[in-house]
Amino acid sequence: MFLSPFPEKNYCRQNGALVSLQAKIASNAYIGEGTIIYPNVNIADGCHIGSHCIIGEPSASYYERPSDYEFKETFIGNGSIIRSHSIIYAGVEIGDNFQSGHRITIRELSKIGKDCSVGTLSDLQGKLVIGNHVRLHSNVHIGQMSIIDDYVWIYPYVVLTNAPYPPMGELKGVTVKQFAQVCTSAVILPGLTIGENALIGAGAVVTKDVLSERVVLGNPGKDICSVRDLRNEKGKQIYPWKDFLSVYRGYPWQKEEN
Amino acid sequence: MFLSPFPEKNYCRQNGALVSLQAKIASNAYIGEGTIIYPNVNIADGCHIGSHCIIGEPSASYYERPSDYEFKETFIGNGSIIRSHSIIYAGVEIGDNFQSGHRITIRELSKIGKDCSVGTLSDLQGKLVIGNHVRLHSNVHIGQMSIIDDYVWIYPYVVLTNAPYPPMGELKGVTVKQFAQVCTSAVILPGLTIGENALIGAGAVVTKDVLSERVVLGNPGKDICSVRDLRNEKGKQIYPWKDFLSVYRGYPWQKEEN
């Protein structure tokens, strides 16, 4: 007979979930089948935690002596939806109205603001500071030490790297400024800053800092023009996007009209 | 005590799975451990559904009022194999002899033909029309509104995008025509058409429509030659591949000889 990481004196089964006796879960929250809630987790009002999730996952030092591990507080804000098979590490703090796809990972010591979303399979590697109203699409990889400001959009398969001289240990995170957009499969090299309202094209490999409102394309990435020079198929200016967004996407400067 | 998304009056446990009383599962189908079958799911003869899967997952409006949600029909055709940790949304229709890797996601309102396969981690974002005999390899990302015709092959880490002016809301899906192949890590920009029998090289970023039988390589993608000009290491013509496929891969025009 082998050992269990969930001794009966510390965990109980409720509605098909396995829950630490030291967790705090709002009575109007939903918790899915097979989900594990570790100690010192705090799940606020009206959350939906999907099935087969793990909330409060311990970091590497747990494996040295599991019974002595001290779980840092994990906080999930009001009205958040975390879809199935997702893993949130101990020491993560998530603001209100968070939404995730399936199978996301958010590692330790990350702080995420309110009204953010993270798509299916995205992997946030820890020690992150993420603002409000940030949208990370599917399968985005955010290296440790990254800083992502309010209203940033990052699209599928983008990687923010952090090791300037791999495999040496010094890490330098990427900073992405307000309203910037990083398009599909772009790679940002370590320590760089992507300026406010900048647009990084699909598949670009960004090797230098990007100034505000600039468009960068290609491998290696080249500064091509201002976002103000871009036109849609009707010849209409469309960026900076904050000034041209016509549909309601839940931003504070917008009015809901439906 | 928190809430359960699976009230006992509507779900029962069978063989380690959690199954809606409104689901219809063939008596000769296998369902794995911890798998969840939502209402209005129809699993046909001889299917294997792996462990920790979710079939009939509700879409976003479910979270507004879970108890009122109407599950659209989800259909899994005869003899299909869906491997573990996969998620098929409500309103997906999959033809006979489908095969998947692990942890695939197929979102709502997608229709997939017969004899298709989808590899581990692939993420099909919904509102898709996929033909017959289509092979999507591992970790492919298919944006909403894409159309994929019969006999297409798409290889790992390819992304079919759909937002021409992100983050504006108008989406234009990619169309991939019969027998075309999109190789590893290529990105196809929104609204483009990849012609019949075309070959998109590994890592290409495709920014224009691709004509039938053309080879496109690089970032940005350049039209290099006809697939008929390609030769293997013995100097032999090998494309269009339908005309040169010598091993049996289960296509209707092939005879099984073993």
Next chain:
Amino acid sequence: MFLSPFPEKNYCRQNGALVSLQAKIASNAYIGEGTIIYPNVNIADGCHIGSHCIIGEPSASYYERPSDYEFKETFIGNGSIIRSHSIIYAGVEIGDNFQSGHRITIRELSKIGKDCSVGTLSDLQGKLVIGNHVRLHSNVHIGQMSIIDDYVWIYPYVVLTNAPYPPMGELKGVTVKQFAQVCTSAVILPGLTIGENALIGAGAVVTKDVLSERVVLGNPGKDICSVRDLRNEKGKQIYPWKDFLSVYRGYPWQKEEN
């Protein structure tokens, strides 16, 4: 009533796991919630197997006649940590002190040495030979037939391909030699060899063999310089990395000083 892949005469529930009566698990190993251990699995001393994992997953021929399938031996070496939602196929042999992230997949007939690590979401497609002290980061895709020597590092979203003339069936794996590094989102074309101590840049598409100690960048990849020509921001030579690694990373030639 449907069928179960885990008949009660062959499997038992222990501590929330589902375990074959033909598996061999050390009494000091931990096995997580909802994890499935198939027949002929051997888990050695002091391992931690996370929750919702599958160890000894059967390969494709299982589905032809499940009850007749012969499970090849699956071996997990001493002190290994396999994090949640991971899948290790039957016929995989893993050396001591292996560590994985979450949701990795290692397919059949792969042999992995000691002191290796594989990051979250990485997908090892089978028939692989991987040496000792190899580090594969998150979301790496290793095609079948690849050979990876000791001390290699491969970073996120790298793909080692293997089909020279897709979709034709002949596969030619990539070989990565000792101490080489393949950086984020690079793609290596089929059958190529990456030489000892070579450095492949982020986003490179490698189309030719790479000689020892060479740096290759771009799409298509170009041989730019020797790794000995690279300098860090202080003007100091830093490669070959084995000669300049100052922090303790657990390599045999290093002394632990803390």
